[in-house]
Amino acid sequence: MKVLKLSAQGLPQSWISLEQAVIHYAAQEVRWEIGHQVAVFHGGHNAVTGKQSIITVSSIIGTKGVPNINPFDIRPGLTNSKLFVRDRNICAYCGGLFDEHDLSREHVIPFAQNGVDNWMNVVTACRPCNHRKSHRTPEQANMPLLYAPYVPSLWEDFILRNRRILADQMEFLLAHVPKSSRLSA
Numbered sequence: 001m002k003v004l005k006l007s008a009q010g011l012p013q014s015w016i017s018l019e020q021a022v023i024h025y026a027a028q029e030v031r032w033e034i035g036h037q038v039a040v041f042h043g044g045h046n047a048v049t050g051k052q053s054i055i056t057v058s059s060i061i062g063t064k065g066v067p068n069i070n071p072f073d074i075r076p077g078l079t080n081s082k083l084f085v086r087d088r089n090i091c092a093y094c095g096g097l098f099d100e101h102d103l104s105r106e107h108v109i110p111f112a113q114n115g116v117d118n119w120m121n122v123v124t125a126c127r128p129c130n131h132r133k134s135h136r137t138p139e140q141a142n143m144p145l146l147y148a149p150y151v152p153s154l155w156e157d158f159i160l161r162n163r164r165i166l167a168d169q170m171e172f173l174l175a176h177v178p179k180s181s182r183l184s185a
Helices: 018-026 080-086 127-133 154-161 167-174
Strands: 003-007 012-016 030-045 052-063 103-107 122-126
Touching: 003 018, 003 167, 012 018, 012 154, 018 030, 018 052, 030 167, 052 167, 080 103, 080 122, 080 154, 103 127, 122 127, 154 167
Parallel strands: 003 052
Antiparallel strands: 003 012, 030 052, 103 122
């Protein structure tokens, strides 16, 4: 289980472990928290008061500090697993829904024609369609795209990074994705 760590302003920073979250709580770096309680940690007893320390961890925490990044300048890293989730495991050419192991990264403009490996030039394709299209463009292969590639937003990237998102974390992230996102459909 991961905790969604946000900046104090509410921008996603990282997925962190429960142990990392406890460190933020113990260091009094948590400015605010939302979501459900996901864990309770019991520490030692105070020598003077005899009171036991208890840290309750929420699924979403806002921490101190201001990130020195513009969230609109961030380009998420491209991986096959994130690509397939972005495209909902649907082949861009035949429209079929496939398991991840039956999919491949397909370059709309192939390397052989000076295509590049970035979000705007890749789509999900089943292996037969990828093989059929080969080193041609969709137009050359007479295989029109069923959907257009796009660069995921910072919020979408956090959804794409984690396969086990809690319902309250997903609700929070989806509230910030662009209305045109395939992830919100």
